[in-house]
Amino acid sequence: MRESVNHAKLKGSGIAILILISFAFVFSVFIWKINDNGTRRVVLFESKANPSELSYEVRFLRNSLTGDDIKQYVDEILLGPISPQARLLFPLGTNVRSCFVSGKVLYLDLSEEALQITSGEASNTVFALKILKKNLFTNFKNIDIINLFIMGKKVEA
Structure with a gap:
């Protein structure tokens, strides 16, 4: 028992x-x-010491509830690098005028400040646009084509 x-x-x-x-x-x-609720994103910038090299940083961004992940990512790039060894891609004050995806095509329009480059402050516009595209293609696999605009006018990179 x-x-x-x-x-x-x-x-x-x-x-x-x-x-x-x-x-x-x-x-x-x-x-x-x-x-x-965060996503790891890699951000590439031009190196100050050797402009032909790219430096990278890892940023952890919140997943957007409204689907603005790409705009949030571009805003993060426009804020510039954390590392003092990297150069801004675009001058301070550059912002996103519009950003949307249609199918697998991204349409991104930047403000006129993207063209106002002073020596040493930021990368030249064509190089900066190429790096921006590389960043976007690397971090957003759902994008096949990127159409870039500055003040509503299409630019090629």
Whole structure:
């Protein structure tokens, strides 16, 4: 009789431990899903020391609830590099006038500040546009064609 009571206690405590572990697992997955709202993106910039080389930085950006991931990424590029060894792609003040995707084609329009390059401050416009395209193709595999505009006028890079 005594053995069956001990056996029942062990069985009951085993079930309690199993329930506790299951609850901890479900709770962990829930917390992970809540906090996992970022995406790793690589950003390339021109090197100050050797303009023919590119330096890169890794940025963790929040996933956009409105689907503005590309605009958010371009805004991050326009803020410039964190590293002092890298050069701005576009002059400070450059911003995104419009950005949208139609099918697999990205249409990106930058402000006129993108053309106002002073020596040493930022990359030249053509090189900056090429690096911008490389950044976008690297980080957004759903884009096949990028149409770039500055103040509504198409530019080639």
